[in-house]
Amino acid sequence: MATVPNILTIAVTAYQCVSAAGNDVDALLQSLLANQSCLKHLLLFDIPFETVVGEVRSSLPDIRPSLKAYDCRNARLALKALGAGDFRAAVERAIAKHGSGRVGLVLGTSTSGIYDSENAYAHFLRDGFMPGNFHFLHTQTAQATAEFLQLELGLRGPCYGISTACSSSAKALGAAQRLIASDFCDAVLVAGVDSLCRLTLRGFHSLQLVSPKACRPMDIHRQGISIGEGAALLLLERPHLDNAKHPRLLAVGESSDAHHMSAPHPEGAGMALAMARALRLAGREAAHVDYINLHATASTLNDHAEAKAVAGLFPNPPPCSGVKGLLGHTLGAAGAVEAVISLLALERGFLPGTCGLRHPDPQCPCQVIASPRLDRHPRLILSNAFGFGGNNASVLLEAA
Amino acid sequence: MEWMSLLGFGACVPNPSFRSGLPFPAFDINRDAIPPLLRRRTSPATQIAFSAAATACTHARRPPTALPSIFASVAGEIQTTDLLCIELAKPEGLISPSAFHNSVQNTAAGYWSIAQQCTQPASALVAGRDTFAMALLEAWCQLACQGGELLLVCYDETWPEYLAHGRGEPAFASALVLAAGSVEGSLLHIGRPHREGNAVKTRGTLPFGDNAVELTRHSGMDRRNLGYRDVLDPRHPWNLGSGDPCRNDGGNLNLTALPSEGELDLGRCKSEGFPPALESLIAKMPVLAAIPLLHLARVGGDGQNISISPVASGWQVNAQALISLQGTP
Numbered sequence: 001m002a003t004v005p006n007i008l009t010i011a012v013t014a015y016q017c018v019s020a021a022g023n024d025v026d027a028l029l030q031s032l033l034a035n036q037s038c039l040k041h042l043l044l045f046d047i048p049f050e051t052v053v054g055e056v057r058s059s060l061p062d063i064r065p066s067l068k069a070y071d072c073r074n075a076r077l078a079l080k081a082l083g084a085g086d087f088r089a090a091v092e093r094a095i096a097k098h099g100s101g102r103v104g105l106v107l108g109t110s111t112s113g114i115y116d117s118e119n120a121y122a123h124f125l126r127d128g129f130m131p132g133n134f135h136f137l138h139t140q141t142a143q144a145t146a147e148f149l150q151l152e153l154g155l156r157g158p159c160y161g162i163s164t165a166c167s168s169s170a171k172a173l174g175a176a177q178r179l180i181a182s183d184f185c186d187a188v189l190v191a192g193v194d195s196l197c198r199l200t201l202r203g204f205h206s207l208q209l210v211s212p213k214a215c216r217p218m219d220i221h222r223q224g225i226s227i228g229e230g231a232a233l234l235l236l237e238r239p240h241l242d243n244a245k246h247p248r249l250l251a252v253g254e255s256s257d258a259h260h261m262s263a264p265h266p267e268g269a270g271m272a273l274a275m276a277r278a279l280r281l282a283g284r285e286a287a288h289v290d291y292i293n294l295h296a297t298a299s300t301l302n303d304h305a306e307a308k309a310v311a312g313l314f315p316n317p318p319p320c321s322g323v324k325g326l327l328g329h330t331l332g333a334a335g336a337v338e339a340v341i342s343l344l345a346l347e348r349g350f351l352p353g354t355c356g357l358r359h360p361d362p363q364c365p366c367q368v369i370a371s372p373r374l375d376r377h378p379r380l381i382l383s384n385a386f387g388f389g390g391n392n393a394s395v396l397l398e399a400a
Numbered sequence: 401m402e403w404m405s406l407l408g409f410g411a412c413v414p415n416p417s418f419r420s421g422l423p424f425p426a427f428d429i430n431r432d433a434i435p436p437l438l439r440r441r442t443s444p445a446t447q448i449a450f451s452a453a454a455t456a457c458t459h460a461r462r463p464p465t466a467l468p469s470i471f472a473s474v475a476g477e478i479q480t481t482d483l484l485c486i487e488l489a490k491p492e493g494l495i496s497p498s499a500f501h502n503s504v505q506n507t508a509a510g511y512w513s514i515a516q517q518c519t520q521p522a523s524a525l526v527a528g529r530d531t532f533a534m535a536l537l538e539a540w541c542q543l544a545c546q547g548g549e550l551l552l553v554c555y556d557e558t559w560p561e562y563l564a565h566g567r568g569e570p571a572f573a574s575a576l577v578l579a580a581g582s583v584e585g586s587l588l589h590i591g592r593p594h595r596e597g598n599a600v601k602t603r604g605t606l607p608f609g610d611n612a613v614e615l616t617r618h619s620g621m622d623r624r625n626l627g628y629r630d631v632l633d634p635r636h637p638w639n640l641g642s643g644d645p646c647r648n649d650g651g652n653l654n655l656t657a658l659p660s661e662g663e664l665d666l667g668r669c670k671s672e673g674f675p676p677a678l679e680s681l682i683a684k685m686p687v688l689a690a691i692p693l694l695h696l697a698r699v700g701g702d703g704q705n706i707s708i709s710p711v712a713s714g715w716q717v718n719a720q721a722l723i724s725l726q727g728t729p
Contacts, residue, residue, distance in 0.1 A: 007545055101595075110504065114481070121489040129562060136563040141475055142505055142526040160527035160534040163476065163505035171523060178541035182401075198488045199481075203500030254521035256513035262501040273519060388501050389510020391522060 005283035007251055008181035010236045011243040012397070014090035016081050017340045019230035019327050020054030024084040029344050031326060035353045035372055039214040039226050039328055044115075047201050050212040054228025054328025055196055056080075063148070070148035072113030072139040073195040078149055081193075081231035090235050091153055091189060098186035098237075104157035106176045107146035108169025108192045110332030110387075112161075113139030115197035145193050157185050163332065165387030166295075167254075168192065169232065170335025170395050174252030176236050186238045192336025193231040200331060201227055207262060209299050215329075216356035217296035217322040218303050218368045225297045228328020232336035234343075247346050249339075250380075250396040253278030257390025263301050264386060268309025271295075274392035275313055275382055282396050286314045290378035291351050293342050294368070295386045296322025297329050298356070306384065307364035317366040319373065325356030335385035339395050342381040346399040349377035401544040403720075405579045405586035407462065409697055410455025412448040412555075412573040422691070424698035430454060435515050441498065442511060443480050445473065445557035448573035449508040450515070453553045460577035467551040467577065468520040468542065469509060472535035474528060474556050474686050475568065476505035482560045508555070529682070532689040533708040533715035537593045543580035552576045556687045567684045574690040587697045591718035593708065596673075673711030682710055696721050 016024060020038035021031035031038060039052040060076035061083060082088050095103055120134040138144050142163040150159045158179060162172045169192025176188035204210050204225060211224035237243055255277060257270035264271065279286060295306055310317050323341055330337050341352060351373040360368055379399040386392045411426035413419035419426045429447045431439060433454035442450075449471060457464045480503045487493035504510075506524035513522045527534035532554050539552045553575040559568025582589055674682060674692065682688045692706050700721035709715035 114485070118485060118488055121485040124562065125486065125489045136559075137474075137528060137567075140563075141528065143474075143528045143531075147528060158534060158537055160525055160530070160538070162523060163526055164509070164522070164524045165504045165506060175523075175538060175541070178538075178545045182541040182544040184537065184541070199484055199500070199503070202488065202495045203484070203497070203503070206495040206497040206500055208497075254523075256510075256519050256522045258513045258517050258519050260514065261507075261510055262497075270519060387506070388504050389506045389522070390513060391506055391510060 005250070005281065007177065007281045009239055010177050010180055010249040011239050011246045012234055012249055012343060013237045013243050013246045014087050014235040015233065015340045015343055016084040016087040017230060017232040017337055018056055018077060018081040018084060019330065019337060020056060020228055021327055023058055023080065025340060025344060028341065029348060032323070032341065032344065032352045033350065033372055035326065035355050037214045037325055037355050042196070044196055045198060047198065049205055049210070051201070051210050052214050052226055053196055054226065054330065056229055067148060067151055069135040069138040070144060072116040074109065074111065074113045074145045074193050075148045077195055077229065077231040078145050078191055078193045079152065081233045082149065082152070087233055094187040094235060094237060095154065100154055100156040102157055102186045103155045104176065104179050104185040104188040105146050105150050105155055105159045106172040106179070106188060106190050107143070107161040108172035108332050108335055109142055109145060109161060109194055110163055110165050110168050111194045111197050111200060112142045112144055114199050115195050118198050145191065149189065149191055155189065164391040165389060166329070166331050166334055167385040167387040167391045167393040168332035168335060170252060170339070170385035170393035171254060173234070173249060173335065173339060173395055174254060174393065177249055177252060180236060180238050188236045190234045190236060190336060191231065192333035194229055194331045194333040196227065196229045211298065214356055215298035215325050216358070217294070217298040217324055217354055218307070218361055218364050219357045220359045220361040222298045222300065222303065225299050226324065226328040228330045230327065230330040230333045230337050232333055232340045234336060234339060245400050247343050247400055248398045250284065250398050251278045251281035253281060253394045255392045257392065259390050262388055264305040265390065266305055268305035268312065270390050270392045271306055271309035271384065271386055272313045274394040275309065275384070278382060278394045278396040284380065284396065288380050289314070289318050289382050291318055291345065291381050292320040293338050293352070293381060293383040294320050294322040295384040296354065297324055302386065303361065304363050307366045311365040319351055319369050319376070320366050321352050321354040321369045323352055323355065325354060335393060335395065338383045338385065339397065342383045342397050345378055346381060346397060350374050351376045351378060401580055403582045403589040403591060404540060404543050405581065405583035406588040406590060406697055407549065407577040407579055407583065407586050408456050408460025409587070409694055410452040410459060410575045411694060412451035413570065414444070414448065415570045418570045424694045427451065427455065438511055438515065441502070443477055443502065443557060444571060445477055445479070445555060446508040446511055448557065448571055449553045449555040450512060452555065452573035452575035453512060453551060456551065456575035456577050462549065462577050464516040464551065465518045466520065467518065467549055469512060469522045469551040469553065470525055470535055470538055471506065471509040471523065472525040472531050472552070472554045473505065474526065474531050475559050476524070476526070477503050477507050478559050479557055482563070508553070529686045530709045530713045530715060531686050533593065533713065536708055536717065539578050540593055543578060547580045549577065549579040552578060554687045554690050556685060569685055572685060572687050574687070574694055586722060589720040589722060593715055593717050596714035596716055673707050679710060693719060
């Protein structure tokens with residue numbers, strides 16, 4: 001039996017995304033419908049093993065001179081997403097409507113500007129000091145891209161970063177919802193931004209988790225994960241008659257596995273708890289969910305645990321799929337990127353497929369769809385993001 | 401929600417000189433707060449966070465297993481990240497899988513949830529100079545939206561000196577157990593975080609603005625006044641040396657930005673921000689912004705606005721001290 005929601009529903013009035021699929025949500029939509037992998041060999045730097053990545057290969061915009069201290073790949077990806085479509089105009093409209101002090105910013109990132117720090121460290125090892133253009137607190141620390149966006153846009157509301165590995169930007173959506181519900185803000189820009197870097201590629205490789213070929217989530221022949229990068233921006237606003245036509249963020253369910261730093265609970269207990277909390281916060285039942293965007297990294301442990309979590313929570317699981325074979329795992333950005341994908345599914349009326357899935361793993365007891373479904377028009381979507389530390393978040397989104 | 405309530409707090413400060421000058425109880429790293437298997441695997445950042453968190457939970461008489469947590473830090477696992485970056489810059493550098501998963505910002509939050517068998521949400525928040533203020537704000541929002549109680553830990557280990565000259569010390573962790581609403585018998589009632597009206601004027605300057613650096617640069621350390629034990633006393637010769645277990649570069653760094661006698665009085669720390677001496681310390685190590693609130697929780701006093709961020713950001717809370725704390729947490 002559904003209960004009364006105990007958190008304020010929020011309107012998502014604009015969203016954009018830069019990813020390996022292209023420079024805006026239209027390119028992302030085309031890619032989702034075509035279901036052709038965007039994973040390619042890495043151009044940005046050399047790595048000592050075989051893999052493919054979801055790289056943003058198009059040129060990135062320059063950071064304005066007054067904010068040069070923030071210049072790093074992460075900030076440039078964020079700036080590119082800000083310039084996509086009419087997103088910037090939407091934020092400016094929100095500032096005009098609510099006042100800059102009432103517009104907050106919450107960033108989810110795991111890498112922040114570490115790619116640029118890696119280049120600075122090469123200088124450090126060679127010369128004994130960091131280069132003059134290295135600004136630790138403006139590029140590397142995990143609030144840096146948040147501050148950059150805040151200054152770029154002239155926002156004056158609360159501004160911070162959430163960095164919980166691969167659940168970062170899903171949790172940022174939850175923090176933003178609470179900022180509006182608690183009346184600190186009328187609008188919050190949520191940013192999920194992560195950039196390719198040696199640390200994550202070689203780090204995941206050291207854990208023997210990186211696939212040499214494009215990843216194949218939920219497939220019996222999976223060989224590991226593929227890493228990607230991206231920037232997804234979502235403008236959240238207090239619900240109002242004039243934004244009633246926009247899709248809504250109902251809730252973000254959060255939990256901890258309390259199990260292991262880098263491996264999920266084998267039965268998916270924490271994952272199930274996050275999904276259940278999202279439903280409970282929103283006053284919805286499992287049976288109402290039309291589609292689940294799985295975290296589905298294509299690591300064996302994740303896929304098995306997540307499928308068990310879904311099967312345990314949903315007596316009749318809805319169609320599920322995962323998009324990381326298309327874009328790679330964008331790590332800290334994944335929660336926001338996949339919230340954007342879920343919003344596209346709600347607004348354009350389709351279910352994404354699972355690029356790379358050919359032979360479903362029989363140990364994954366949920367209905368994973370391989371190809372996009374254009375005959376379905378979902379109204380209620382759960383989107384999962386799970387990270388190191390057993391840090392789980394599940395985002396519940398609803399059509400207008 | 402009109403108030404949140406402080407049920408208990410803890411502070412971990414590895415540097416003995418800095419610790420002894422604080423106006424509230426603080427302790428060194430507490431090995432008993434860290435499960436044996438984790439002691440060798442975890443960084444100073446995680447160890448000071450655990451130590452403060454354990455003290456706060458004991459003080460509040462709350463089992464950690466039931467509490468959602470917010471772990472807030474400017475630089476997170478910066479020592480582990482630094483070592484990885486050095487390896488990545490070498491042609492034959494080796495990346496350790498455990499160092500990699502221990503480099504994420506939510507390492508302390510993750511290990512805490514595992515050690516306490518706590519399945520409640522755990523977050524890792526980062527906000528530069530406003531890290532403590534935004535963490536209190538996030539705590540307020542969680543309690544206002546979902547009620548109950550939570551654990552807030554705000555911590556930073558020392559940063560390698562070459563990453564941010566003159567910044568990133570001393571290592572400091574504070575932990576607060578907070579409850580929604582006005583709880584009888586709590587240490588403080590803390591009001592809604594708010595901003596001093598004119599603070600927004602200064603927005604647009606870079607965080608950790610150059611003024612703070614200038615303050616540091618032009619104030620020398622006065623080694624003559626060795627008798628002053630209170631680090632908040634303007635005459636205290638605060639000195640961090642290589643004996644600090646949280647330093648990894650072995651260097652001696654004498655940092656002080658303590659202004660002339662008599663300027664520091666936490667009782668007058670109101671809308672104008674932190675006292676100058678503390679403001680310059682916080683410019684070096686932003687998580688020290690918790691000090692005035694912990695001080696009030698310790699000594700009590702009339703309700704007042706307490707600064708929780710540097711004046712350039714202007715975040716404050718009204719805090720009502722209900723009882724003066726007897727004994728140490």
